[in-house]
Ligand SMILES: Cc1cc2nc3c(=O)[nH]c(=O)nc-3n(C[C@H](O)[C@H](O)[C@H](O)COP(=O)(O)OP(=O)(O)OC[C@H]3O[C@@H](n4cnc5c(N)ncnc54)[C@H](O)[C@@H]3O)c2cc1C
């Protein structure tokens with residue numbers, strides 16, 4: 107059976123083989139072949155859960171909550187469950203998942219496989235740190251239970267393994283008590299890119315959540331000015347049912363109206379409007395947790411407004427000590443490129459880089475651009491700069507990342523490849539992403 | 546309320562189990578694989594704080610009394626019985642392997658009738674009782690496709706007609722649906738000539754109709770128009786249709 111899929115950045119689209127098993131028996135039946143890959147919500151920016159050489163196994167039916175232990179603060183779920191469903195379950199019970207990417211449609215399988223980060227990686231770490239145990243199905247190994255102490259090798263390869271070790275069936279995740287279902291948000295203005303890095307650095311310790319939005323859509327004075335958004339959990343309105351509704355992102359390649367609104371001329375205006383809407387208020391405001399956790403909700407049009415050719419995102423983990431010099435070189439490279447960057451964000455990060463994990467000490471610096479030959483050339487040039495400063499590119503975000511760049515940036519990529527081949531000599535699981543990066 | 550959903554692990558049955566749990570029903574969930582029923586039962590019990598008993602039976606080889614005993618053993622008095630399990634196959638268009646023909650007749654007709662029969666003494670005098678059956682629009686007029694399936698569903702429809710008449714002297718009610726396409730594993734990957742509805746929508750409507758004394762109705766209702774046209778199409782035209 108074929109269906110149309112697109113990566114959310116629309117870089118990779120087409121008709122692909124898929125199956126949507128709704129019973130365990132059918133899942134096992136359909137996985138008995140070479141060339142398979144699990145698919146969660148399919149909202150990754152890159153083609154991580156499909157490929158012309160693989161059958162995508164949609165896991166939507168496996169979305170059940172299996173156990174909940176409020177005393178020991180964990181929840182066990184099937185991997186197809188969405189963050190939105192978990193939000194609805196956990197919030198009224200006074201808990202939350204402390205690390206969550208920005209859209210409620212994302213599944214736990216996707217969070218584990220891409221080892222995602224949330225809004226304060228500096229204090230919370232990456233998703234793998236919450237995973238206490240998982241079960242995995244691989245046609246040659248059957249159902250395997252894995253944790254840091256049991257089948258640790260498989261666990262290590264699966265968390266941040268981009269779905270290449272099998273179908274994650276269930277996951278036990280550590281959860282945290284919630285002060286309330288609201289976030290006290292306070293925004294701070296910054297007048298340039300370097301100032302933004304410094305401000306994020308200054309504020310990162312004191313807030314539960316922190317990120318910075320910057321305007322790089324124009325050249326000239328105050329380039330990179332923006333708003334640092336901080337948040338702290340406070341008692342407040344429970345994120346009740348009405349607030350958890352959202353419009354689903356459509357990861358299918360179906361043709362529909364996608365006006366190319368984010369042209370180079372329009373981008374500065376879009377950024378100006380955004381900056382105005384998010385200007386610092388005189389006092390902090392309380393925002394419902396759902397809205398703060400999932401800022402992309404209600405802005406789904408953003409992805410469509412890049413038109414049919416879509417966009418490209420480069421998310422870079424930049425070492426702290428490289429920031430000053432990097433910003434200067436980056437700005438001059440952008441100057442010579444001369445085109446707007448649609449979206450820019452900065453977050454603080456802390457952790458150890460291993461295997462293919464997007465982790466380390468420093469800053470997460472993200473830029474999103476319209477997909478055009480000029481912008482791709484700019485990003486390819488930027489890759490060299492990034493390598494020189496010891497940056498690493500997020501694999502789950504960047505459709506154009508080339509294997510030679512990944513090899514320069516991820517010192518353990520070969521180790522990952524070797525260990526994967528030892529575990530699965532037939533390399534049954536693959537995706538367009540894994541094929542591109544020769545995993 | 547206490548409800549038994551036969552065919553609860555996937556598709557419409559699963560959506561119905563979820564809708565009933567949300568409405569506070571205690572549930573017995575029946576399908577052939579415990580590995581599917583257990584996670585569903587745990588999910589519903591946790592999210593909606595209701596009692597849920599997952600019981601695996603293969604309806605193709607089941608002793609209906611065992612199904613009834615398991616359900617009553619788990620929940621006590623039963624109020625609602627939903628016969629949702631069904632089976633169809635693309636091979637059902639002409640001569641069929643005997644075993645497959647047997648399965649189609651058994652699951653879509655015989656097993657359903659026998660399970661109802663086993664529950665009838667418990668249900669017939671229950672003033673809150675309902676027996677709900679799922680037929681198919683395929684049973685509206687005999688065609689070369691889905692021939693055994695449609696015949697079995699037509700048989701089930703007829704049985705529900707008799708059941709309704711029987712229950713007219715009792716307090717239990719019946720509802721029977723000639724179901725159109727539903728977006729489930731049964732229709733996955735098929736090019737359908739008409740839109741499929743989400744199983745959640747069908748489940749909600751079925752639950753809203755509980756308590757009604759209702760003969761066969763189409764779901765969604767617009768299938769009535771399509772099937773009426775098909776039914777009255779003159780044979781000279783109908784025989785040429787490749788449907
Ligand atoms: C609006 C938006 C905001 C985002 N914000 C962030 C953010 O703040 N931080 C961040 O880190 N990421 C973020 N992301 C990226 C997102 O978290 C990841 O791409 C995530 O992997 C998507 O999950 P998915 O369920 O859509 O998985 P898919 O896109 O379907 O798959 C992603 C990968 O997970 C694997 N996978 C999925 N399910 C399973 C399973 N059951 N078993 C084995 N492998 C599986 C797939 O094979 C694939 O390799 C964001 C994405 C969006 C759309």
Ligand SMILES: NC(=O)c1ccc[n+]([C@@H]2O[C@H](COP(=O)([O-])OP(=O)(O)OC[C@H]3O[C@@H](n4cnc5c(N)ncnc54)[C@H](OP(=O)(O)O)[C@@H]3O)[C@@H](O)[C@H]2O)c1
Pocket residue numbers: 129551552553554555556557558559575576577578581602603604605628629630631632633652679680681682724725726727728729730731732741
């Ligand atoms: N889908 C449609 O478009 C459509 C259209 C018209 C009518 N219908 C009717 O609507 C009803 C529901 O259909 P659906 O699409 O939801 O079907 P489905 O997705 O195939 O689900 C059928 C359910 O019945 C169970 N079942 C099947 N065989 C069984 C057996 N031998 N013993 C016990 N349980 C068994 C299945 O679980 P296990 O397989 O794990 O046992 C599953 O829970 C059926 O009666 C069908 O005929 C469907």
